[in-house]
Amino acid sequence: MDPLMLLFLLIAGLTGVSTVKWMRVQRGGSITIPCFYDDRYKPHVKYWCRGYNVSSCTPIVHTDSTQEGKVSIRDDPDQQVFTVTINNLTTGDSDRYWCGVEISGASDVGDRVNLSVTDAPSGLSVDKQEVTGVDGDSVSVQCYYGNNKRHRMWCKIGGSCASERSVSLDGRPVLIRDDTENKTFIVTMRGLERKDTGWYWCAAGYLQIPVHITIKQGGDNEKLRWEQVLDAVLKAGTGVFYLICTIIAIQLHWTSCKKREPIREKQKVSLNQRKLAEEMTFIEQNESEEL
Known part of the structure; x- marks a missing residue:
């Protein structure tokens, strides 16, 4: 077995709590750390603390608290793991931390993780x-x-x-x-x-x-794909709707113009006929006076 895996299992067997050991993260980023525990610790309060050892470290967040901030914690008893997320990391966050489990009337148990935050790429x-x-x-x-x-x-x-x-x-x-x-x-x-x-x-x-x-499951993914397709269709449909409305407005305007065109032509013809009638009347009057 790989020595790293052997060390992981050895520590987990001794304390009933285990996590990753060394992490290096670039400044400004975030990290989520899983902390695993034995079945016997399901009902216990879990916490994340900072310090040299689990018995004297300073707790930052507990699973029995709803406080949210730079550091958050979430327990999943079914999977026997609690996760700690740290956001907006700074070089001042570099230290030794512990995944801890409260033990009533006895020393708490936990596992250590060394976190280093650097300005350079993490490696x-x-x-x-x-x-x-x-x-x-x-x-x-x-x-x-x-x-x-x-x-x-x-x-x-x-x-x-x-x-x-x-x-x-x-x-x-x-x-x-x-x-x-x-x-x-x-x-x-x-x-x-x-x-x-x-x-x-x-x-x-x-x-x-x-x-x-x-x-x-494949069905879950198929449902997700259909939801994504429907969302895309709805988004595309909004654009198509506006396009159709624009086309209809143009069509209505063009139709209205076409309807007004014969009226203008009729008005023009009527005006011409009136002018012609007036001219004919004028000519007839002049001819009568000459006679």
């Missing part, structure tokens, strides 16, 4: 930490490693790891391709199933970046 990043796929299909994740030349892997948290030479991950076909020109390794998972939903991570040396993959 390991992804476009987005939330990726969605469809069962039976495939998903791809691009892990940017920049100038980080260390060994690169793709791991499933609680499962195994795969490298560029691997062809599968926990029995699922996987392809890992290193794009050296763009300094990216691209992970493609194929033949997806609903059970593949979960947290994974990109790793380059000791750095890790977590990625959550959600696999939906």
Whole structure:
């Protein structure tokens, strides 16, 4: 087993809480960190704190609080994971943090994560930490490693790891391709199933970046596609409606003009006939006077 995975499982077995170990994020960005816990901790309050160890660190957010701000926390007992999201990161956020679980009448348990925020590129990043796929299909994740030349892997948290030479991950076909020109390794998972939903991570040396993959049923995706098509039709229909209204207005104006044209012609003819009658009357009068 990979040493990194072995360390992860060892710590999880000792404390009942586990998370990623080292993350480096560029200033101004955000990060979501998953914290996993044993089934026995489902009813317990979870928290995120900053400090040297879990017994003396300063809590920032708790799962029993609805406070939202720069740091937010959300517990998912069904999946036995709580997630912490930190936004608008600054270099002052660099420190040692803990995923903690409150234990009544005893010392709290937790796992440590080291977070470093830098002005320069982080050395390991992804476009987005939330990726969605469809069962039976495939998903791809691009892990940017920049100038980080260390060994690169793709791991499933609680499962195994795969490298560029691997062809599968926990029995699922996987392809890992290193794009050296763009300094990216691209992970493609194929033949997806609903059970593949979960947290994974990109790793380059000791750095890790977590990625959550959600696999939906084909019907769900088909419904989503139809909703997107309907939305597009409605948007296009609005433009078509205005175009039709413009055409109708032009047509009505043209028709109205055409209707007025015979009236003007009749008025013109009537005027000409009146003038002619007046001229004939004038001539007849002159001829009578001469006689």
